[in-house]
Amino acid sequence: MAEVATQLLREKFPNIDEEIFQYVEGVLNSSEDLHSGEDVYEAIGSLLEDAVGAEREGEIRKLCDMFVPNLTLSNGTPGTTTTGNRILDAPVQLSEMAANMEQEEEVIKSVWSKERDEALKVDQRKLDKAEAKLKEKKEKRTVTDKKEQPAIILDMATASQVVSKKERVLDAKGGCNTKDIRIESFDVAFGERVLIQNATVSLAFGRRYALVGRNGLGKTTLLRMISSRSLRIPSHVSVLHVEQEVTGDDTIALESVLECDIQRNTLIQKEKEIQARIAQGDPDETLSSQLSEVYAELQAIEADKAPAKASVILSGLGFNPEMQTRKTREFSGGWRMRIALARALFSQPDLLLLDEPTNMLDMKAIIWLENYLMGWPTTLLVVSHDRHFLDIVPTDVLHLHTQTIDTYKGNYENFINTKNERQKNQQREYEAQAQFRAHVQEFIDKFRYNAKRASLVQSKIKMLEKLPELKPVEKETGVVLRFPEAEKLNTPILQLDEVQFEYKKDTVIFSGVNLSAAMNSRICIVGENGTGKTTLLKILLGELSPTKGHRVCNRSLRIGYFTQHHVDQLDMRVCPVELLQNKYTGKNIEEYRRQLGSFGISGDLALQQLASLSGGQKSRVAFSLMCMGNPNFFILDEPTNHLDIETIEALGEAIQKFKGGVVLVSHDERLIRMVCTELWVCGDKKVRCMEGGFDEYRTLVEKEIQATL
Incomplete structure (x- = not known):
């Protein structure tokens, strides 16, 4: 059935x-x-x-x-x-059946296999x-x-901390008014991976701290744990983390910054309401006194100076008067991030958290920000890999390494000197103790079975047990980037002759550009944002055609292009090995892994989902992808974004060793000084060579900033 x-x-x-x-x-x-x-x-x-x-x-x-x-x-x-065996009616003679099967034309079916x-x-x-x-x-x-399903599923970062009951009660009652912050005995993990373990951080009010360490150790994650208050921060301490760009809407840039001052906005709104009631003939006799109180409070907080202060901050970050009156939706993501930074600087929280603030800025804005933060009145915690910025801004350095955080007084240069001295002392102590242990152990082994010296041997054993166990210095592995070998090409390699470019009629970006690059060129292009640096690179690449003039290049030229938006071009769902396999098929997996390893992406990192890697690790993957095509000429647009200081140093050394030509757009002063042999400045619709090099350019920018103050 x-x-x-x-x-x-x-x-x-x-x-x-x-x-x-x-x-x-x-x-x-x-x-x-x-x-x-x-x-x-x-x-x-x-x-x-x-x-x-x-x-x-x-x-x-x-x-x-x-x-x-x-x-x-x-x-x-x-x-x-029916689960039992079937009972046959008579014995089965297998030999007879076999004989019959040979004789008969039609095959006889065995009783053991019933034909369906x-x-x-x-x-x-x-x-x-x-x-x-x-x-x-x-x-x-x-x-x-x-x-x-969501495109990318990431493990969430978590934080845990030991907080005493006394501290919780004091915080709940508001019994502690100090703005100093102490985060004791905390752990931070990302998925199953422990980033920080049993660490303690103290932030004194009014000091400026730089958080430094290698890519992927958890610096950005720590900032997020602090800003979300997953780690205990006193409730009366205001915290602001500049991470998200401002939402684009009809609010003008200047007004968007002023909105951060909630007290001022509340008082102005109250003033408007009282004046409206008075204009409508409200008989309330207290309205005039209320209005006087509002005016007094506005005067006390110097509300009339707020627009000028906001305008100065926006101007320092590159917004001219016309741009300050534009709606926020008219700006690109990079400029909206600048507005977010301006809002943070204007609101002055008790603890300001900045993650790579110089990434979105040109040289002029970076110099202005350095000077502005030098006088920052509250507590600052900044993650940056700009060596010059770290030498100027911080008063203290927090060094994240081997799941712990050490504190150093002074700027980055002082931190390097002190750290090296500490490590030398630590290594000397370890070696001295190891030598002492070996000497005592030799005595114990020699007289262990000597009855006369048994008591002395026992005292030596107890002494060894009480000695603190010192560990050797764990030196961080050096970062090495290896660019491919490049064969020599005949000149001209890449050349622009009297090039002019305009997006619209009568909107000239630059004109009269004469740029020539050889196999030994190290050309650095600098200038304010919006002066045409990226446009110039695209003309060099051949992606844009000049309005006037000519681009000439060697037919054997293979250009490797590193864009400042490289992360947006990577498939975050795959691992680095798969990314290379998808772009360059037909190679064995060891070749892909070897290529990634030459840029520091080795071991498990090469098999992790790209979305789970840090910004610096993604940059290294992008470098690896770029070099897989074996280019003989590099065009690099802001390659240092998200890279740690050690990797930036390695990048500079790799560029120096590279046998091909390099055109570089960067605002990282240290990298420019390492590799630059020609400096080209974009501005005033021109691209000109600056004979005095970077020193002359920085002096010129500082004079322009002073003139605007």
Whole structure:
């Protein structure tokens, strides 16, 4: 009675294809071996799961149990199961059967293998058709599931901290008014990976701290844990983390900055409401006194000076008077990040957290920001890899390494000197103790079985046990970047002759550009944002054609282009090895891993999802991808963004060793000084060579800043 079972299946899953119903019916009709619901599930369960989804396994199993009473089993009685052996009516003579099989034309079927009725056999064509339809449906469902799921699933960062009951009570009652911050005995993890363990950080109010360390150790994660108050920060301390760009809307840039002053906005709104009531003839006699109080409070907070202060901050970050009156939605993401930074500087929280603030700024804005932060009145915690910035701004350095944080007084240069001295002392102490231990152990081994000196040996053993266990200095592995070998090319390599470019008629970006690059060129292009640096690079690449003039390049030139938006161009769902495989197919996996390893992405990092890597690690992957094509000329647009200081140093050394030409756009002063042999300045619709090099350019920019103050 397989028809009854099939009818149950149709009622339960009416949307299954007809071919699948027919296939299931054929299986159930040949049901001699199906004695239980588990047997039925093994026979058809996987097929049904493919058809309706594996998540409905429980329903399918129940249905299989319901099929058993309706099956016609080998004894012909529905609803019974025959599990015993079949009793034969007479002995079976196998030798006689074999002889008969040889003689007869038609093969005699063995009693051990009963031939099934042809009508009950499964039609192979129907089965193939059913399986093909199932496969097609499964692929469609997989695509749909991928669309519905979030593109990237990341492990979330977590923080834990030991906080005493006394501290919690004091914080709840507001009994502590100090602006100093002390985060004791805390851990930070990202997924299963522990980033920081049992660390303590003290931030004194009014001091400026730089958080430094290698890429991927958890600097940005620590800032997020502090800003979200996952780590205990006193409730009366205001914290602001500049991480998200300002939302683009109809608010003008200047007004967006002024909105940060909540007290001023509240008082101005209250003033407008009182004046409106007075204008409407409200008889309330207290309105005039209320208005006087509002004016007094506005005067006390110097509200009239707020627009000028906001304008100065925006101007320092590169916004001219016309740009300050534009709506925020008219700005690009980089400029909206500048507005977010301006809002933070204007609001002056008790603790300001900045993560790579110089990444979005040109040289002029960086110099202005350095000078502005030198007089910062509250506590500052900044993550930066700009060596010059770190030498000027911080009063203290927090060094994140080996899951712990050490504090150093002074700027970055002082930190390097002090750290090296500490490590030398630590290594000397370790070596001296190791030598002392070896000497004592030698005495113990020599007189261990000497009865006369037994007491002395025991005292030596106890002394060794009480000695503190010193560890050798764990030196951080050096960073090495290896660019590919480049064959020599005949000149001209790359040349621009009297080039002019304009986006619209009468909107000239620059004109009269004469730029020539050879295989030994190290050209650095600088200038304020919006002066055409990236446009110039795209003309060099051949992505844009000049309005006037000519671009000439060697036919054997292979350009490697590193864009400042490299992260946006990477597929965050795959691992670094897969990324290289997708772009450059046909190589074995060891070649991809070797290529990634030459840029510091080795071991498990090469197999992690790109989205889980730090910004600096993603940059290294982008370098690896760029070099996989074996270029002989580099055009690098802001390559230092997100790289740690050690990697920037390694990048400079790699550029120096590279045999091909390099055109570089950067605002990292240290890198420019390391590699630059020609400095080109974009500005005033021109691109000119500055003979005095970077020193002359910095002096010129500082004079311009002083003139605007």
